[in-house]
Amino acid sequence: MADKVLIYSRFPKTMMARFAERFELLDTGGKPAHEVFSAAELGGIRTMLTAGGSPLGAEAMDLFPKLGAIVCYGTGYDGVDLKAAAARKIAVGHSPGANAASVADIAMTLMLATTRRIPVADQYVRSGDWAASKQSPMMRPQAGMPGRRIGVYGMGEIGRKIAARCAAFESEVGYFSRSKYDLPYQYFPTLEALADWSSVLMIAVRAGAGTQHVVNADILKRLGANGYVVNISRGSVVDEKALVAALTDQTIAGAGLDVFEKEPHAPDALTALPNVVFAPHIGGHTLESHVAMQNCVLANLSAFFEGKPLPYGVKSA
């Protein structure tokens, strides 16, 4: 009989196909597990697959007395209470770096699409406004990439890939992270100093309790009227209300957002703004990064059922 894996979050079936070949999947479809499966079925659950951003605290863990491993699909694990997991001797795994290039690429895509105003440009051509020589203030020339100061917040694998890509665009690159690294980019000791210097703030920090709303009204004001925010990390890092205000009164010029505070919801006040480019949390969504993330999930699940440590484990808090 195949080992059982609870699918705790809502995932498309296609993303689960490779796991279904090896394990018996109990798929909640994102609903509370006890609404979908009997207590007897859940009592035997030893491991679950979850989206790292889905809240998973002590109370939820205690619903599964035999739970031994929480495996996150993707690099993030910010929804998992690591202390609670450690206290219960539950291992936590993820897919480190598997989607780094894909996420860095969506950061670049959003920055370029926002500064060059691609959705507006696309609509300007499609609508016939271009053919009719209609004025479009949004289509006025903007600053380009050469010489642009791009501040990368967070210098993990994704931040480094963003920095390397920006350098190829002849931009200046600076960064703030907890540690200074041996990298050819200017280091800033605070996020405030980075925001003062930057015209684009690329948010690539690993989200957690310590990063909640750190990109706030003050940071946005420091970016200034020609400044842009690109967020491909987690919605929680940005004070979304402050962002809406800064975009509305043009404290900053624009934003490119792949993540939001309450996904899959983006507030109406935000989606009504013309100077933002939106993506529905597709940073990690390329064919190759799904394969790479699935490889990590499979390796974690197989190791767990063989009684071995998770090869892609998260260090406990």
Place this chain on the structure above:
Amino acid sequence: MADKVLIYSRFPKTMMARFAERFELLDTGGKPAHEVFSAAELGGIRTMLTAGGSPLGAEAMDLFPKLGAIVCYGTGYDGVDLKAAAARKIAVGHSPGANAASVADIAMTLMLATTRRIPVADQYVRSGDWAASKQSPMMRPQAGMPGRRIGVYGMGEIGRKIAARCAAFESEVGYFSRSKYDLPYQYFPTLEALADWSSVLMIAVRAGAGTQHVVNADILKRLGANGYVVNISRGSVVDEKALVAALTDQTIAGAGLDVFEKEPHAPDALTALPNVVFAPHIGGHTLESHVAMQNCVLANLSAFFEGKPLPYGVKSA
């Protein structure tokens, strides 16, 4: 009295402001010059400023008996009949390289926006379809940049900048151009061979009589069902009817287009397609590239009126 310059094409007034400080501008607003100015006014015209893509043949030149220099705003001069100009001892100037980074950046922007489907993604979030968990086949994961084979057609200044940027995205880069250069990219001796190899064809060739419709149905078929075309050169290089057909029947996956055969018109059959990202010929439109192009124009005009050779001259055909 200030030297006179005829503004032959339609340009926004803001783009002409620096020239107006130095010269007396006779602005046609893009209309036939003789409809706007008297024969006496035009009889004395010695130089004109034009958009390089605007048709300017022998007949048009002969309307200005004293014409000594045609100065193109931008890098292109494909609209100017160079043989006719040479026969009349009319110098032709342009702005070489001034907008190369800006144009290379729009190529990258369109490639990323097309392969990651940014206009569709933006609308998916704005419309509330994401929040409502509506299916969106266009949002399915696509191949990403690492390992993607990008074929650059034309290895001038723009092509080189595109290639360098693509390399930073961990893509493989190949190219076809008349000459093989000492560059770290795979050279293909024909456009056909490049298209066979590529999944993205970046058209960065200098347009002219020899490049008319060279990207035709055969080349598109060679790109294949996962292939993309990005054109930031001139609309004339692509057989637009063949492109519409290839996009409609999914011979190729998509396209990113900044240029069109008959600007500012993009055919309805093209603009109706969901798998294309459009821009209204904004490749060179950044603040810095306008300044750089204007520097070239000013240098060319000043030299002409001082009786010197154009510092940014086009070699005669």
